[in-house]
Amino acid sequence: GENVEQHPSTLSVQEGDSAVIKCTYSDSASNYFPWYKQELGKRPQLIIDIRSNVGEKKDQRIAVTLNKTAKHFSLHITETQPEDSAVYFCAANSGGSNYKLTFGKGTLLTVNP
Amino acid sequence: NAGVMQNPRHLVRRRGQEARLRCSPMKGHSHVYWYRQLPEEGLKFMVYLQKENIIDESGMPKERFSAEFPKEGPSILRIQQVVRGDSAAYFCASSAPTGALNNEQFFGPGTRLTVL
Numbered sequence: 001g002e003n004v005e006q007h008p009s010t011l012s013v014q015e016g017d018s019a020v021i022k023c024t025y026s027d028s029a030s031n032y033f034p035w036y037k038q039e040l041g042k043r044p045q046l047i048i049d050i051r052s053n054v055g056e057k058k059d060q061r062i063a064v065t066l067n068k069t070a071k072h073f074s075l076h077i078t079e080t081q082p083e084d085s086a087v088y089f090c091a092a093n094s095g096g097s098n099y100k101l102t103f104g105k106g107t108l109l110t111v112n113p
Numbered sequence: 114n115a116g117v118m119q120n121p122r123h124l125v126r127r128r129g130q131e132a133r134l135r136c137s138p139m140k141g142h143s144h145v146y147w148y149r150q151l152p153e154e155g156l157k158f159m160v161y162l163q164k165e166n167i168i169d170e171s172g173m174p175k176e177r178f179s180a181e182f183p184k185e186g187p188s189i190l191r192i193q194q195v196v197r198g199d200s201a202a203y204f205c206a207s208s209a210p211t212g213a214l215n216n217e218q219f220f221g222p223g224t225r226l227t228v229l
Contacts, residue, residue: 043204043220089155100169103155
């Protein structure tokens with residue numbers, strides 16, 4: 001089955017700096033890669049996703065890149081703010097299915113004022 | 114437009130008791146997914162249901178766990194004879210039925226199960 005590895009497990013940056021979180025996946029049939037943000041005690045919320053027909057997608061301060069050959073994808077947050085502090089999860093659909101998501105273990109991002 | 118609803122938000126059970134977790138999907142959504150999240154872990158897929166059908170339960174333990182999504186009412190995740198290892202946050206997600214494309218899964222607030 002699909003295996004998703006996420007790094008780093010914790011990341012601390014100064015306000016205004018950029019943050020990058022990287023994930024690798026194992027299933028070459030995966031074609032959907034969402035990123036979720038989870039604040040402490042709250043529900044995971046989708047912040048951006050990318051499909052395999054594009055290599056990059058951007059939404060204001062957030063961007064995601066995908067390298068299908070290398071089977072890795074990354075989340076980039078620019079001009080970080082304290083409210084960006086949360087746990088971020090990457091995911092990939094498993095076995096080419098259109099519903100089963102395999103999640104990484106998460107990255108705790110702390111943005112220091 | 115209410116989001117995905119789950120209840121209870123917190124559930125405490127003693128070993129051997131039963132736990133019933135409920136999930137009401139977003140309005141218009143007929144696909145429901147259950148995930149389990151252990152402390153400091155990612156979300157693990159358990160089961161995917163559509164109305165009155167279990168589509169994929171490959172992530173569900175073979176014993177003690179069951180799920181349903183009846184024609185009327187919420188989806189239910191049932192854990193019989195709970196053990197301490199069942200303590201976790203259980204999240205439900207729902208998505209719209211729009212064919213073969215991947216659909217965004219909207220998550221509920223979760224039920225935090227504690228087994229004493």
